[in-house]
Amino acid sequence: MDGHEAIVRLSGVAKSFGDQNVLEPLSLVVRNGEFLTILGPSGCGKTTILRLIAGFETPSSGDVFIAGERVNNVPPNRRRVNTVFQSYALFPHMTVAENVAFGLRMARVPRPEQEARVAEVLRMAGLENLAGRRPRQLSGGQQQRVAIARAVVNRPLVLLLDEPLSALDVQLRKQMRSELKHLQRQLGITFIFVTHDQEEAFAMSDRVVVMSDGRIEQTGAPAEVYEEPVNLYVARFVGETNILDGRILARDNGQVAAVVEGVPCALSSRRDVAPGDAVKVILRPEDLLVERSAPEGGKVLWLPGTVEETVYKGTTYDIAVNLDVGKRVVATEFFDEDAEKIAFAPGERVFVSWIQGWEVVLPDGG
Amino acid sequence: MSRALKAAYAVAVYLFLYAPIAVLIAFSFNDSKYGASWRGFTLRWYADLAQDTALLDAALNSLLVAALAATAATALGTLAAVALHQYRFRGRRLTQTCLFVTMMSPDIVMGVSLLVLFVSLGLTPGFLTLLLAHITFCLPFVAVTVFSRLAGFDPHLVEAAQDLGAGEFDTFRLVILPMLMPAVAAGWLLSFTLSLDDVIVSFFTTGPTFEVLPLRIYSMVKVGVKPVVNALSAILVFVTVGVVLTSHLLLGEKK
Amino acid sequence: MAARTSDRSLFRTLAVGGVMAWLLVFVAAPNLLVLGASLASRGESEFLALPVSLDSYGKLLSPLFAGVFLDSFVLAAGATLFCLLLGYPFAYILARLPKARRPLLLLLVIIPFWTNSLIRTYALVFILKTEGLLNAALLGLGLLSEPLSLLYTETAVFVGLTYTLLPFMILPLYASIEKLDPRLLEAARDLGADRLRVFWRITVPLTAPGIAAGCMLVFLPSFCLFYIPDILGGAKTLLVGNFIKNQFLAARDWPLGSAASVLLTAVMALLAVLRLRLSHPAGEEARR
Numbered sequence: 001m002d003g004h005e006a007i008v009r010l011s012g013v014a015k016s017f018g019d020q021n022v023l024e025p026l027s028l029v030v031r032n033g034e035f036l037t038i039l040g041p042s043g044c045g046k047t048t049i050l051r052l053i054a055g056f057e058t059p060s061s062g063d064v065f066i067a068g069e070r071v072n073n074v075p076p077n078r079r080r081v082n083t084v085f086q087s088y089a090l091f092p093h094m095t096v097a098e099n100v101a102f103g104l105r106m107a108r109v110p111r112p113e114q115e116a117r118v119a120e121v122l123r124m125a126g127l128e129n130l131a132g133r134r135p136r137q138l139s140g141g142q143q144q145r146v147a148i149a150r151a152v153v154n155r156p157l158v159l160l161l162d163e164p165l166s167a168l169d170v171q172l173r174k175q176m177r178s179e180l181k182h183l184q185r186q187l188g189i190t191f192i193f194v195t196h197d198q199e200e201a202f203a204m205s206d207r208v209v210v211m212s213d214g215r216i217e218q219t220g221a222p223a224e225v226y227e228e229p230v231n232l233y234v235a236r237f238v239g240e241t242n243i244l245d246g247r248i249l250a251r252d253n254g255q256v257a258a259v260v261e262g263v264p265c266a267l268s269s270r271r272d273v274a275p276g277d278a279v280k281v282i283l284r285p286e287d288l289l290v291e292r293s294a295p296e297g298g299k300v301l302w303l304p305g306t307v308e309e310t311v312y313k314g315t316t317y318d319i320a321v322n323l324d325v326g327k328r329v330v331a332t333e334f335f336d337e338d339a340e341k342i343a344f345a346p347g348e349r350v351f352v353s354w355i356q357g358w359e360v361v362l363p364d365g366g
Numbered sequence: 367m368s369r370a371l372k373a374a375y376a377v378a379v380y381l382f383l384y385a386p387i388a389v390l391i392a393f394s395f396n397d398s399k400y401g402a403s404w405r406g407f408t409l410r411w412y413a414d415l416a417q418d419t420a421l422l423d424a425a426l427n428s429l430l431v432a433a434l435a436a437t438a439a440t441a442l443g444t445l446a447a448v449a450l451h452q453y454r455f456r457g458r459r460l461t462q463t464c465l466f467v468t469m470m471s472p473d474i475v476m477g478v479s480l481l482v483l484f485v486s487l488g489l490t491p492g493f494l495t496l497l498l499a500h501i502t503f504c505l506p507f508v509a510v511t512v513f514s515r516l517a518g519f520d521p522h523l524v525e526a527a528q529d530l531g532a533g534e535f536d537t538f539r540l541v542i543l544p545m546l547m548p549a550v551a552a553g554w555l556l557s558f559t560l561s562l563d564d565v566i567v568s569f570f571t572t573g574p575t576f577e578v579l580p581l582r583i584y585s586m587v588k589v590g591v592k593p594v595v596n597a598l599s600a601i602l603v604f605v606t607v608g609v610v611l612t613s614h615l616l617l618g619e620k621k
Numbered sequence: 622m623a624a625r626t627s628d629r630s631l632f633r634t635l636a637v638g639g640v641m642a643w644l645l646v647f648v649a650a651p652n653l654l655v656l657g658a659s660l661a662s663r664g665e666s667e668f669l670a671l672p673v674s675l676d677s678y679g680k681l682l683s684p685l686f687a688g689v690f691l692d693s694f695v696l697a698a699g700a701t702l703f704c705l706l707l708g709y710p711f712a713y714i715l716a717r718l719p720k721a722r723r724p725l726l727l728l729l730v731i732i733p734f735w736t737n738s739l740i741r742t743y744a745l746v747f748i749l750k751t752e753g754l755l756n757a758a759l760l761g762l763g764l765l766s767e768p769l770s771l772l773y774t775e776t777a778v779f780v781g782l783t784y785t786l787l788p789f790m791i792l793p794l795y796a797s798i799e800k801l802d803p804r805l806l807e808a809a810r811d812l813g814a815d816r817l818r819v820f821w822r823i824t825v826p827l828t829a830p831g832i833a834a835g836c837m838l839v840f841l842p843s844f845c846l847f848y849i850p851d852i853l854g855g856a857k858t859l860l861v862g863n864f865i866k867n868q869f870l871a872a873r874d875w876p877l878g879s880a881a882s883v884l885l886t887a888v889m890a891l892l893a894v895l896r897l898r899l900s901h902p903a904g905e906e907a908r909r
Contacts, residue, residue: 056525076528083529089522093544102540106531154530372714376726379711383733383787386744389754393747403752442643445636453633457641464644467652470837470889472845474862478869478882479651482658485668502647535632563737565848566862570869580739587743588851591750599740606736614728 006065007032007190008053008158013062015048022048023214025062030158030192035184037193037201039237040211046194050160053192055079067157077106081158082151086166088143090135096146097122097131103154121153124183141172148183158190165200177203198238202226210234226284232362235282242288242329244281245364248273256361261325265301269361278364287358288331290319290344294351302351305329307344319344321352387603394596411597418594421582425598428562428579431493435500436557442501443508443557444550448542450509451516452524469506476503477570484571491573499571500561507560508553511617515549516542548616555613559606652886659879668875677880686864686881693861696775697843700782704790704839705832707783712794712831716801727795734788742781742852749777749853777853778860782843789842790835797831798824833899837892844885861885 008030015023023045030036038046051057052064055076064071071079082103090099097118104114122128125145135143144164151159161180165173181204184191195201201208202222210217210225210233217237218230229235232243246260246267251274256267260281273279294302305323317335322328329352344350397408415421450461468476480502484495523545527537543550565580572578583599586592659677664670680686715726733741748754749771756768771777801824809819825832847862861881868878 054525054529056528076525077531077533081529083526085522085526087520087522089520089526091523091526091541091545102527102532103530106536150530375710376714379707379787380729382707382784383730385754386741386748386784387733387736389747390740390744442640446640449633449637449640453637455637457637460649461641461644464648468644468648470841470893472841472862472885472889474845474847474865475655475882475885475889476651478865478878479655480647481869482654482875482879483647483651486654498647502643505643533632534630538632559735563735563739565737565739566845569866580737583739583743584848584851587739587746591746595743599737599743602740603736607732610728610732610735614731 005032006030007067008192009065010049010052011063011065013049013052013059013064015045015052015057016060021214023052026214026216027062028209028216028219030190031207032190033188034206035181035191035193035204036207036209037195037205038209038211039195039198039201041196041237043213044211045214046211047162050083050162050192050194053158054081054083054160080156081160082154082156083160083162084144084147084151084164086163088135088147088164090143090146090150092135095132095134096127096138099135099146100150100153102150107154117153121149124186125149140167141176144168144176148180152183152187152189156189158192159184161191161193163195165195166197173200180204202238208238210237212237228360229282229362232280232282235360235362240285240330240332242283242285242327242331244283244327244329246279246281246361248275248277248279250275260301261303261323261327263301263303266356267359267361268357269359271361271363273361273363280362280364282360282362283329283354283358285318285330285332287354288329289353289355290321290331290333291351291353292348294353302353304349304351307346307348307350309346310344319350321350323352390596391600391603394593394600396593396596399593400591411593414594415597415601420577421579421594421598424577424579424582427493427576431497431500431578432558432561435497435504435561436554438497438501439504439557440508440550440554443505443553444512444543444546446505446509447512447516448538451513465506465509468503469510473503473564473566474570477567480567481570490575491571493572493576496568496572496576496578499567500564503564503567504557504560507556508550511553511556512546512549515546519545552613552617555609555616559609562602562605655879655882658875659883661876661879663874663876668873677874677876680877681880681884686877689859689864690861690884692859693844696779696782696858696860697840699779700786700843701790701836701840703779703783704787705836708787708790708794708835709832712791712798715791716795716798717803730788730791730795734792738785738846739848741785742849745777745781745784745853746772749780773854775854775858778850778858781849781853782846785846785849786839786842789838793834793838794828794831797828797834801827829899830896833896837896841885841889841892844888 006029008028010026010028012025012027013023014021014025028049038049040046048057052059053066055071055074055078058072066079066081091102094102100121101114101118104117109117118131119128122131125148127142127145127149130138130142130146135146138146144167147164165176168176177200180191180193184204193201193204205222207220208222208225209219212233218225218234220228225234226238229238235241244261246258249257249259249264251257254268254270256269256273258265258267258279260267267281291302294304303323303325305321308320308322308328310320311318312335315335316332319331319333320328321331331352394411395407395409396404397406397410398404446461446465449455450458477499480495480499481491484491489495523541524537527541532540563580565584568578568581569584572581579598583595586595658669660673660675661669662672662674662676681690715723715730718726746753750756751768751770751772753772755771756765759765760768771780805823805827806819809823810816814822844860845862845865847860847866850858850860850863861884865878865881865885868874868881
């Protein structure tokens with residue numbers, strides 16, 4: 001199956017409710033067979049995108065395409081997509097089996113086939129023994145599986161999931177994450193998942209769409225978004241950041257000479273930065289190095305500072321340092337029982353640098 | 367405010383509410399034509415009731431109209447509630463206003479306006495006009511009962527049905543209506559009672575060809591005390607209690 | 622998947638169209654017709670005749686109708702006040718009972734509410750008449766030496782109105798008081814307010830919507846329940862409802878009857894607006 005054809009395409013789609021612009025005109029291509037997550041805080045418009053694809057909203061402008069066909073005016077009951085709702089929305093007066101069979105019944109699938117497919121899906125979801133129960137007799141996790149089964153049994157082109165794990169407790173969430181991932185691989189159906197939980201998005205997705213305030217900030221594989229965020233918002237949203245200020249002096253292909261926090265150093269960046277530009281240097285906690293003394297020479301800069309506190313987290317070890325230049329940074333190191341430098345004490349003088357090449361340079365104001 | 371005082375007050379009000387009815391029922395067993403003082407226990411008024419064909423005919427008429435009106439009003443009222451809850455349509459405000467007006471209008475305003483309507487249409491007051499009138503005043507009560515039930519639903523349920531391929535009618539038939547059943551049934555019972563009890567609207571919208579019970583009682587009672595009416599009233603009170611209890615159970619079931 | 626465009630619009634069209642058609646024919650049209658009738662003239666063989674005029678409204682100002690209206694107003698206001706004074710403490714006591722006790726006691730209020738008003742009015746005859754229960758009790762207790770002739774008086778009509786409409790006052794009051802958060806009252810006491818202050822400044826304002834609803838449900842019908850004066854008042858007392866009935870049936874002056882009916886509708890509209898204002902103070906928007 002070709003993993004690159006577009007199964008869903010949003011072209012210049014915008015949505016407003018009254019005078020409230022929920023979505024700015026945006027475009028998005030969802031590839032067939034991928035697990036795509038739309039990630040963003042509440043109110044950023046991610047659920048609206050889902051509803052536009054499902055057909056519960058019509059775009060104020062722009063077009064929605066499913067499998068190449070323009071579906072703006074096609075009602076939800078005629079689109080080959082199915083939704084798993086955050087509240088599960090199981091029909092309370094029907095049994096589990098009847099709930100799951102509903103879509104097949106609407107499609108006028110012959111009875112024997114209905115029963116067979118329902119049985120198969122229930123087995124796959126581990127729900128065979130619950131077929132005759134009512135939703136209120138099930139636990140949250142079971143209800144969720146029924147919701148997924150009910151959607152998946154119809155073999156939709158796309159499955160839309162609206163924060164389906166948010167009502168579950170932490171353990172169950174983690175378990176469901178890998179189950180959903182496996183399910184998607186098994187079925188080969190395109191999943192579009194919506195969440196505000198960055199860890200969840202990264203754990204399950206092939207690609208992530210980061211949104212804020214009705215706009216798409218960045219689309220890409222989790223690693224790409226994490227290590228090469230296009231702006232400060234994305235950088236901050238997907239993980240911890242340390243931000244240093246700098247100014248470009250000169251540029252030579254991928255190598256850039258700059259002054260960072262008053263200290264000259266070399267940066268690598270393929271970005272379009274010109275001499276004189278103010279930039280932000282983004283560093284993840286795991287990119288930073290903390291030493292008691294600055295090694296001599298090298299193109300790498302060492303910034304002096306004082307240890308504020310250290311937090312032992314089991315596998316890792318966080319060191320918060322107040323730099324002399326006035327900024328606070330947090331470094332994360334793997335806890336190494338043998339290493340001498342374990343015992344940084346608050347108040348100790350240290351030098352902070354980073355693993356060369358791991359920095360991200362962003363234009364200031366990005 | 368002491369407990370005893372509160373209890374006494376509450377009891378007093380309950381007494382106020384029930385004493386006349388209790389007396390009424392008690393006197394239905396009184397062996398006296400004028401209901402002046404207690405003369406002895408008898409069931410003869412109930413026997414007379416069974417013989418009074420005019421009264422029984424009127425009772426049957428009332429039951430017939432009540433059942434038909436309740437059914438029609440429940441159907442229309444349920445559709446009205448669903449339409450107002452689900453759809454955005456042009457006459458929405460107008461529909462809500464009409465329902466409000468019907469519920470809040472004094473019976474006499476309704477009775478008189480319908481009389482004017484029927485005369486304008488050239489209809490003679492009788493069974494049909496009465497039925498149409500009853501359906502009209504029962505409608506909003508069903509609509510309100512069903513609507514408040516609908517308002518408590520998970521809004522995603524209808525979306526889920528649509529998502530799975532159901533059209534408007536299937537969604538209504540297979541998802542909305544089954545979940546509404548208790549409210550629909552309560553609405554029917556409500557309408558049935560309202561129709562049976564109605565005096566004023568019936569006064570203006572029925573004719574000599576079709577007599578209903580409350581109007582018959584009215585004419586009998588204007589003249590003075592009639593023990594047969596006591597017996598009838600006792601039965602009606604009993605029926606009312608039954609209906610209220612049933613509808614209470616129905617509405618209380620699904621929270 | 623089978624395309625079913627047809628059933629999408631058809632059901633919706635039928636549902637919306639059917640309901641709207643019914644309401645337009647049986648609610649909107651009749652009220653408009655009455656408005657029109659009030660502007661017509663009295664006909665000879667027909668009920669209504671053509672010259673359009675405001676005569677009927679003029680007749681509403683005549684001593685005949687004005688007297689009836691005033692009487693009705695006094696009775697209605699009195700009945701409303703009495704129901705409020707009687708009903709509020711009752712509703713309050715009921716609403717503050719432990720949760721388990723409430724349903725049954727509430728049911729005991731709902732039953733008279735649903736019992737045929739005609740029957741309930743008739744039942745009062747037994748209590749109020751000369752040989753009735755009330756006199757028997759009063760005589761028996763030695764409070765009277767001669768029985769009171771209460772029946773067929775304005776007092777009887779007043780008692781009848783109050784008795785019939787009391788549940789209509791109690792139920793909305795109960796609903797409103799039940800929603801009152803007891804912690805608000807505790808907070809007020811904690812801040813130094815005595816019981817009376819708490820009642821006037823906290824309880825009453827917060828239960829104002831219930832009070833407004835209850836008053837509306839008693840005041841307006843008090844004008845209209847013509848069978849109460851017929852049974853208890855011996856047709857000596859006339860309510861606006863009796864007046865309208867007479868105009869339509871006995872006097873055959875439909876324009877006048879219609880004008881009086883329009884007046885009642887106007888009163889209802891006024892009350893509805895007042896009630897809306899009371900339920901949403903400080904100009905909050907009352908959108909649904």
